Amino acid sequence: MRRAFLSVVLLVSAFLILPASPATAAPYCGLVWGSLVKSAPGLSQAPVTDVRTGRHACYDRLVVDVAGDAGGYTVSYVPQVVQDGSGYPIATRGGAALQITVNDPAHDTSYAPTYSPANALELTDVAGYGTFRQVVFAGSYEGYTSLGLGVRARLPFRAFVLDGPGTSSRLVVDVAHRW
Template sequence: MRKFRAGLAAVLVAAGLGLVAPGPASASPYCGIMWGSLAKADADMSAAQVTNVRTGQQPCYDRLVIDLAGKVAGYSVRYVPVVVQDGSGFEIPMLGDADLQVVVTAPSYNHNGQPTYTPAAKAELSNVAGYQTFRQVVFAGSFEGYTSIGLGVRARLPFRVFTLDGPDGGSRLVVDVAHRW
């Protein structure tokens, strides 16, 4: 019993002196993702028009793609307390515990006012049932050269935004939201 007490006392003293310490925390990023959850934006204006909105699943993230006829030049993507409708400012209730407002500086109508993108169901642009991160994708409107999409997600998770060239002189705005931190 004396040896046990002496050994226990030695361990406690060593721990108190910092000689015995847990190893360093080595949390590796999920799937190599090093994104954050702060707003991402490009303030340029675009002469393109929105033509489609679609989603997809990847092993480490869910993806939102906005197709444009022309070169996408500007966007703003950020977590918001509530998604608001363009023009009116009405709040749009969203599924999920966090909301991303995706704004692209491109209308969903042409120079003659004719629609270039008319969603069949504004409250569900894409069926995201079974997605790990996405809970709902809504059309928040197109007003004065801006088009807004609401993206309801499971939680406030890291995301990235980038553009890709598309076919026939078009382009795509891509928003990837990680499945977890």
Template structure:
């Protein structure tokens, strides 16, 4: 009977109910530490973010070959070199270390954030609350991500275009049921 009503009422009624439902994402990521021990001769050149249906994304651009990473949930994000606390909004904190410096061979910065405590605007994101620069020291650049809660995440690298590469961090909006 319900199927018949849906056919008679038209696809718009049934379609709007489905469109408003939360998407099934099939996310199987966990929340444990993720790392790939590979150092790059490239340098960090930019940090950007994006919102997706099932996760929030942070991208660290590297001018050069793909860089390794170490990403983990921590109680406190610490600045490179000094160890000072990097304050972050949110119920949980991800420490992101990209194995590439944010300076060139002459020691000149290759990435200069306008605001170290607000690298990207994440207002209105489902999961991200803040992204902050935690410094660059001895060939490694660190960031802190303040997130709504400890949620599953994944990290991967992409090569290109050209000789550039990216380290990508996706944090899910929720745990899959």
């Protein structure tokens, strides 16, 4: 009986002393976006009209407003943001850079600018943001408009188009504060 009791005590002790297997960490804020290229096909002549940013609890958001149905887009991490047409490099602050190409021009059908930032190297003030470090205008060429987004580090992001208000639409790019 004593031997059986000692066996049970040793067995229970072994379970208490052995380290537990590491639990799988829950995704940050439930975000499971990843950091690979995000894109959608399509081309539109609806012009870009504005670029704005916002802060959220788990991510920073960039919004590109389009006057009509937005075309497609491509968003990807790049070694350096480049200007449309010329390929001229544009330096951005931060540990990583996203090149954002909207398949919409920044001019109307008469080639009058519909989006002409006062400072192409500082589209919005992102001081105090968790992830964003700088938003730059990389130009509009042959129906495409490009932006550069300097971020703290290569972090997960998502990109999608929202309709409205009215007949307008907008490309949204969210970048998580951490993995």
